[in-house]
Amino acid sequence: MHKDRIWNKWLFKVIGLELVKCCAEFAASVDFKRDYLKILLSDYLPESDPLKKWFNEGLKIGLEKVAFILNNDNQLVKISDIIIDEVGLLTRNIIPNQYIKEFVCTNYSLPGITEQNVLQIFPGSEKLKHYGAKTLSQSDLKKISSVRPFSF
Incomplete structure (x- = not known):
């Protein structure tokens, strides 16, 4: 995989964002509600290469814009x-x-x-x-x- 190709950078950014969206989908699901945050990484990736940086960017966008946490009324x-x-x-x-x-x-x-x-x-x-x-x-x-x- 070429780390400098814009397509790959964009793809990693989308993967980071979609990970948060997936947490929201799991939270809304009867089957996965209990474990909906397990797929979320425990922290940002170390930005040792450009693709990890782009993944973190997508993750930050998702964390900022996506309602994915269940509150006490089971609302996202x-x-x-x-x-x-x-x-x-x-x-x-x-x-x-x-x-x-x-x-x-x-x-x-x-x-x-x-x-x-x-x-x-x-x-x-x-x-x-x-x-x-x-x-x-x-x-x-x-x-x-x-x-x-x-x-x-």
């Missing part, structure tokens, strides 16, 4: 629309949901975040963090409690 959403709750803030009722939403809207530029898009850790969520998914972590818990005093 984009990676930019979710936040992964690594500490279980919503499920443990540690902090009132309204404070969590305010914090996320302010600190993560997700003004329209809803509880449906605050996701607990799930199979494949670790991969999404490599691609830029935002997370709620222990340090966020400390920030929220320092900004908003509340009683337990």
Whole structure:
């Protein structure tokens, strides 16, 4: 395979994009819903040659434009629309949901975040963090409690 041919570069870019679209198709499928992120690479390819660079470009486009992640209502959403709750803030009722939403809207530029898009850790969520998914972590818990005093 010739790494400098424009056809091959274009093809690798399309493969990267189609990989994300395939995740969306799997998420919508009864047979593959549980494992829909398994085909997604755990990180971008090292750009040691031009074809890997073009693959990564297509992957970036797909990650930005394709709704491929199942939210809590089983709707497909984009990676930019979710936040992964690594500490279980919503499920443990540690902090009132309204404070969590305010914090996320302010600190993560997700003004329209809803509880449906605050996701607990799930199979494949670790991969999404490599691609830029935002997370709620222990340090966020400390920030929220320092900004908003509340009683337990």
